[in-house]
Amino acid sequence: MTLDEVVDNFSFLEDWEDKYKYLIDLGEGIPPFPDYMKTEENKVEGCMSQVWLTYNKCDDTYFFRADSDALIVKGLIAIILLAYSGKTKEEIKGVDIRRIFKQLGLNNHLSPTRRNGFFSMVKRINEIALRK
Secondary structure, eight states: OOHHHHHHHHHHOOSHHHHHHHHHHHHHTSOOOOGGGOOTTTBOTTOSSOEEEEEEEETTEEEEEEEESSHHHHHHHHHHHHHHTTEEHHHHHTOOHHHHHHHTTHHHHSOHHHHHHHHHHHHHHHHHHHHO
């Protein structure tokens, strides 16, 4: 699935209950995250729920993995992975995640703590990509 497909699917859903269910479904589709990777070092600060983020770099391309103990956050992770994983440093810099966030309507329907958590994950990804 692509990020454009997620945006299109969101646009077809009429109410936010259906959109939340879709987000949860997206989260259920992220690859399993092994327990041994759920360390303090991999934990993302600024998230209300527990979130862990790791990456591998192959040539110039970053591949991110993440997990959370909250279903809705797993859905947000799925969106973030679609936006950033499998991209180079330059492509990561070019992602307009705030536009995508607004396009999905998440700015109006997530609590401030979930919103902050989302952008904490984005910040961590940018720190990883821009420092290496």
